[in-house]
Amino acid sequence: MPRLLGVEIPAKKKVAFSLRYIFGIGPQRADQLVQEASLNPDMRAQDLTEEQLNKILHLITEHKWVLEGDLRREIAGNLKRLQAINCYRGIRHRRGLPVRGQRTSTNARTRKGPRKTVGVSKAKEASA
Template sequence: MEDKDKIRHIVRIANTDLQGTQKVEYALTGIRGLGRRTAMVVAKAAKVDPGAVMGYLPDDAISRLKVQVEEKINDTLPVWMMNRQRDPFTGEDKHMISSDSLMTLRSDINFMKMIRCYRGIRHERGHRVRGQRTKSTGRKGSIVGVSRKKK
């Protein structure tokens, strides 16, 4: 019964509060940019059992996970698993997590608007961007993923 009292309900990694009651594999998916497969790779690289409950992990295991997620993720993941391959500005392959992924997405959309490419213009006008049909669908409500400027 003592072990039940020592659980950490919240574990903080990469400026994100993770649930301590979940398994490591699923708890790491709470970080933006990490899915289940990437979480498995990161947990194995940090030498942590992906099936263990996050709140019961010792301090050294959590610190290994922190280092793996925040600093060594680009060295751990294979190139085909990274979410930012061949960055248009630097040309390198990297994996973006948490607020970095949001800022990068926002800057990419602003860059498309600035150079006036087709996708940028569609973003500006609040139309669908990814080639969906618009003749008969999407006539009511807001479009998911594209926000309209308020006048």
């Protein structure tokens, strides 16, 4: 398995698809990298030479893209900042509710988690 930026990319998949396993590289950036590195789009990741891997790494650093750990840290920092200033979005993140105005009376199960049934418990009958 080829290794880029500390991530093992799948060897059996085409290069453009295997590059997407790096956090921060999506379909457009992956296609752009393949095109700029002048690689065959039908090439599999296992067929990449050391020189081609270095060329991809050089292109990533040349574009100054924020990827992997740095990007994850930046996103986490943004969420912590929103929560620290007690803005509406930060409060919604803290409570685990939808942030962007979706309804919560029904739906929203992905954010809220599985239903928690609240039942009425019977009081034990008072024996006289």
